[in-house]
Amino acid sequence: MKKVITSSIARSVFRIKASNCLFYEVFVPLRKLCVFLLSALLLLTPAMESLWAKTAAEIFQEVSNSVVVIHNYDNSNKLQSLGSGIVISSGHVITNYHVIEKAGRLTVLYQGKEYPAKPAYIDRFRDVCSLDVSGLEASKLVLGDTNQLKVGSTVYAIGAPQGLELTFSDGIISGLRDVDKGHYIQTTAPISLGSSGGGLFDEEGRLIGIPTYFFKQGQQLNFALPVEWITDLPNRHAVANQVNRVDSDWIYQVNSLEEKQDWGGMIVLCTKWTAQVPSSSDAWGCLGFAHLQKGDLALAIDALQNAIRLRPDYVHYWADLGIADGREGETVRKIEAYRQAVRINNNFALGWINLGIAYVQSGDFDKAVDSYQQAVRINPDDASLWFNTGLVCRDAGQAAKAVDAFEHAVRIAPETAQYWLKLGEAYGVTDQRPKQIEAYHEALRVKQDYDDAWVSLGVVYGIAGREVEEREAYLKALRINPGHNAALFNLGKDYLEHNNREEAREIYSRLKRLNPELAQLFFTDLNKLMYPKTAL
Incomplete structure (x- = not known):
């Protein structure tokens, strides 16, 4: 609401301006101005909020110029996947890391023109990355703050599901989940395949998140990564690069031995690596993996626990630890390791599958069903995964869910x-x-x-x-x-x-x-x- 008060000897003017509205003037005697203002505020507050809120059409007009389609080509120049992206600044696009994963070549389609793109900053763990796109002009996006969001607020999602440019949907925030520096956003705004990497905007058109996954069962469970992870991306990338520079020579040698399945040689090398760089989580993780492959379970568990102590947010260490615990017959510890892996990365399909298998082995079929349903949420086009989900649902006595899974x-x-x-x-x-x-x-x-x-x-x-x-x-x-x-x-x-x-x-x-x-x-x-x- 905008108020302009003018006074003369005889009268004052109270003016209200709303989006796409004319000015309305109300003339009142000066001595009654205070009473009038109080009454007007009490009566008009709900109306003013709706008048001032931007319409969906206005939001779309403001933010649509920031959305691009990302083409992911394999090494044979065959298009293997499509995704969405958001232009943050001149020559820079933000998207999910999984949108560009395993790409031989990347391009960005913007307003009918295709631009070559290459990865810039990458954060695999958070599933966020940026692309350098030469010739792409900056957008006028304003970044929001997920710490200021409230459940029930209206939000708008825009992306390119199935390669369809500028697909727009609305919904509300149905949940906020605490994560580092911000909040995961759960929303009812429809998100389809190909929308990953697009934008989620608040009622003022501010970017608040990056849509990243959804449930296909019609439960309106859609999620977006917090916008704060965009601004934190350069810092995370720099830290990862520092570690990579220290470990790159060792990793090259380890990969060579792993390809030959020379587990004994890999153990010798990784033992030297941990001695020279005891702060390297990769050194301990590779040592644990090699011991696991050779069947030295106690040594594998010890090495993997060291890796986790140094880098507790890396899901693959937890996954390998779960395997080792399981082979040792430690069912409870195995389940907890897999649970920790999927807590860290809710999109870690293999972690959910292993957790489901562990629950089956422990006889907890209901939890096994939940785990498999998470896995098919992540990989909805995997027929064998749907089939195994159906088998687990059948064994759990959940016949209707079994039918649904087998039909998929x-x-x-x-x-x-x-x-x-x-x-x-x-x-x-x-x-x-x-x-x-x-x-x-x-x-x-x-x-x-x-x-x-x-x-x-x-x-x-x-x-x-x-x-x-x-x-x-x-x-x-x-x-x-x-x-x-x-x-x-x-x-x-x-x-x-x-x-x-x-x-x-x-x-x-x-x-x-x-x-x-x-x-x-x-x-x-x-x-x-x-x-x-x-x-x-």
């Missing part, structure tokens, strides 16, 4: 018969019989000689009362695999139900040779059929 797997890899088979089984648990039959047919479309799929199809046909098709399915499974125990047992039970004595006895003979335990289960029912008067 078959959408990504529809030519994998096993994925369809497990999806069919999950449909059966949730009593979706038509979909179950359809899934088994898809498995057989991919692999016609899939004996397990024929057996499963026979079972669901039997449940549906389709007896002819049930028997035919078992027979097809046995033509493919004459020793398929389940097919034999189920076919034999079908013969028993239909009083086919000779066929049932022949099945029993085959089962007795292949699987005596199944044959014994079958024997009681066979006796009842063969000797109905004497069977008990």
